């Protein structure tokens with residue numbers, strides 16, 4: 001499990017800002033109210049004195065119960081005074097304590113033994129945002145993908161329409177994302193350009209990220225470009241092991257990169273290491289089975305085609321269909 005460091009830093013920065021703002025607002029309210037209504041600081045002083053008084057009573061060994069009751073009653077009275085004063089001033093606060101966004105963790109993001117829900121929500125939000133920036137695409141959910149762009153005419157080789165077929169493919173992807181776990185199977189999303197593979201792979205990445213798993217999403221071109229730079233010493237980094245070790249690697253558009261013996265051996269290493277460690281990979285590609293052999297050779301082809309769950313993306317080019325629809329509007 002894990003998010004990248006900058007995602008953590010972004011979430012922590014938001015929490016720190018919330019915390020500081022809540023505390024500064026409370027201090028400002030206290031200063032303002034006490035300046036105009038000095039009796040409020042007297043009530044506060046008496047409430048603080050109450051705690052010391054209880055200690056004194058216990059030490060003195062007198063009638064502790066009766067004395068405690070008196071202190072508590074006085075405290076309640078002071079609290080009520082302050083509450084009434086603040087209400088009469090039109091303030092929504094009922095006392096001078098900071099009003100945190102998250103009451104559970106007081107905007108620290110931490111509970112005793114685990115991260116707070118508010119921290120998890122921020123991490124998922126920033127990780128998804130980052131994914132959207134990296135991919136340059138608006139993130140969709142699998143349930144939001146528009147099936148009407150797929151043809152409803154029966155395709156003989158499928159025995160059903162692309163729309164019907166894609167409904168079950170997208171449902172498969174949705175379940176995969178939602179039930180993701182270490183050791184889940186790997187997926188091969190294949191089909192011609194513009195059939196929704198990138199959208200589906202992004203939506204899977206997003207769903208898995210939201211559950212707190214570490215996900216790397218990148219196009220094959222980006223990944224190999226980076227690996228080449230590192231390999232030939234133009235840049236520092238350890239991308240190969242990062243790619244091998246994340247919980248889910250989503251490799252988009254495989255086959256569009258310039259294939260060299262270097263890229264082929266990198267791809268083989270990464271996929272091999274991930275398989276040995278039972279870490280799933282999602283690949284989307286326009287390549288056909290025959291293309292695989294020619295490009296990546298027998299060893300890698302049989303690894304991927306033999307073990308990845310293939311999902312065929314069919315239908316007319318959705319981008320063209322969308323464009324045509326827009327032009328008609």
Ligand SMILES: [Zn+2]
Nearest residue numbers: 102105116118
């Ligand atoms: Zn919280």
